[in-house]
Amino acid sequence: MDRWKTLSKKTLLTSELFEVTQTKFKLPNGKIKVREDVIRKPTVCVFPVDGQNIYLISEYRELWDERMLHAVAGFVDKKGETILDTAKRELMEEAGLQASQWEEISRYRLAASVIKGTTSLFLARDLEFSKQNLMDDEKIKVVKLSLKDAVSKVLTGEISDSATMVGILMIEKLRRQKKI
Known part of the structure; x- marks a missing residue:
């Protein structure tokens, strides 16, 4: 080398x-x-799944100046917090959901060069609904979709966030292999 x-x-x-x-x-x-x-800093992306349905969030993203449909996500930015702790916190804050079953399905690098960082993708199951705990600048709507519709939105470009795209396609692959 x-x-x-x-x-x-x-x-x-x-x-x-x-x-x-x-x-x-x-x-x-x-x-x-x-x-x-x-x-x-490392990030997490959470995919709450209930049967054949997946929960995403819709919010205005100022960087792109548009409302985007994407997975619950956040930075590992609290002292002493593990990646899984961050995933659980973000799911509760942004979607008002708790899950009793967690599985990290992937951890990938954002790019080969220029940007160094990792994103961990989590599958969250056995869901319990609660109340969102949003930050002052967040106005988030929880959107329930069939996994089939989510895959379709990835393929048509309606879902364009890379971590969300990767996660949805991985979950669909795992579903087809009967691993979830």
Whole structure:
């Protein structure tokens, strides 16, 4: 493996959820390369499933200036909180749901380069409904869909959030294999 040698590294920006770094490398061919990367805190994405139905959320996403349909999600950003703790907290806060059965179905990298971060996908079952505990800037609607309709929305582009797309297609594959 041809590793790049790190010559220097500095942090350009630190925020609550990520940092931007600039690293100077010496390549195996002797050339020098400088690149910037985003290092993101881990995230979770939760897929509550009840029989052949899945619960997603619909909310306005300011970055895209549109209402989006996607899975419950959030950053692992509370001190001492595990990835599963974060998934449980986010499900309760955003959807007003609790689950007694949890399974991490995937943990994947966001990209091969430029953005370093992982997302853990959780299947949540045996659901109990409660009340949402939204933050001041959140206005979230819980949407119940058949898994078939959710897959269709992924394939037509109506669901375009990558973690939600990956999770729905994985759950459909697991369902077909009779693993869920």
